[in-house]
Amino acid sequence: MLSRVADALYWINRYVERAENISRFVEVSEAMALDCPPGSAEPWLPLIDASGDRELFDRLYPSASPTDVVKFLVREQKNPSSVLNCIASARENSRQIREVITTEMWEQINSIYWAMQEQEFWQQPPSEQLREIRRACQLFYGITDATLSRDLSWHFSRLGRLLERTDKTTRILDVKYFLLLPSTEVVGGVLDELQWIALLRTAGAYQMFRQSQQRAIAPEAVASFLLLDPVFPRSVRYCLERISETLRIIRSSSVPGPPDDLECLSGLVLARWSFTRIDELIATGLHEAIDRLQQDLNELHRLIEQRYFISPTNPATSPEQACAPA
DSSP states (O other): OOHHHHHHHHHHHHHHHHHHHHHHHHHHHHHHHTTSOTTOOTTTHHHHHHHTOHHHHHHHOTTOOHHHHHHHHHTOTTOTTSHHHHHHHHHHHHHHTTTTSOHHHHHHHHHHHHHTTSHHHHTSOHHHHHHHHHHHHHHHHHHHHHHSOTTHHHHHHHHHHHHHHHHHHHHHHHHHHHHHOSSGGGTTSOOOHHHHHHHHHHTTOHHHHHHHOOSOOOHHHHHHHHHHOSSOTTSHHHHHHHHHHHHHHHHHHHSOSSOOHHHHHHHHHHHHHHSOOHHHHHHHOHHHHHHHHHHHHHHHHHHHIIIIISBTTBOOOOHHHHTSOO
């Protein structure tokens, strides 16, 4: 497979996953805001921190109102990670490789893009806008899984989706956890259950959490489910297992042989998060553990980019590569 095609497939799915996650984050915060004092920024500013764009946001919106947060995350043209820009970037990548993706995939991403260009779309209530974006992104995943052959195209698509999902799950947990629990000494104290329910809903995990945990919502249980659950498709452990599996398949399809640096790092990260317990993570510092995982994800992205996307004769950085998580 051409590195250009693999790169586009990887980033199409990262962008769509990012748009879906951000729309979910904002949608949940819209609901949380109903229980907060009017004008409160409590459910909003954590979203900026979770997106990793606080410096840009502060520069563009010094007042930092709830309306500013929503505009920045959803429609801001100067924010490369806004939902609008993510969908536009996914569509542009799709347009460049239309001969590789299926017609249904192209029609879906093109439909999302043009719907968001219409003024009528933005005249809907915010909750309807966000729900429509989220469902359109989820429909794209379903169409991809239902129509794309399980060859390298599908594996690079899956790889991008899983890496982005792992990144966003860890970011939102890290930010929310430390806003609610400023120090490890208060873990297990009396907390506002609404905040923890909102955190689970932000990750699309509330119903599955309630089914798997036959007890009251507690910080340790929420963190354990989002980080270490082996069967929930948005948990860090589940995503890392699928990333490692996908990299092995891609590797064996191209250059069979012993594992390279990329596969070794993937295996080591997976082992670290498969054979640990939440009480150990909290005792040694959950923020530090998540920060290390973020560094590992960045390194995984760099090695994937180096191994599969950058031609030795053309090492220039593409616009997509410049948008890699910091």
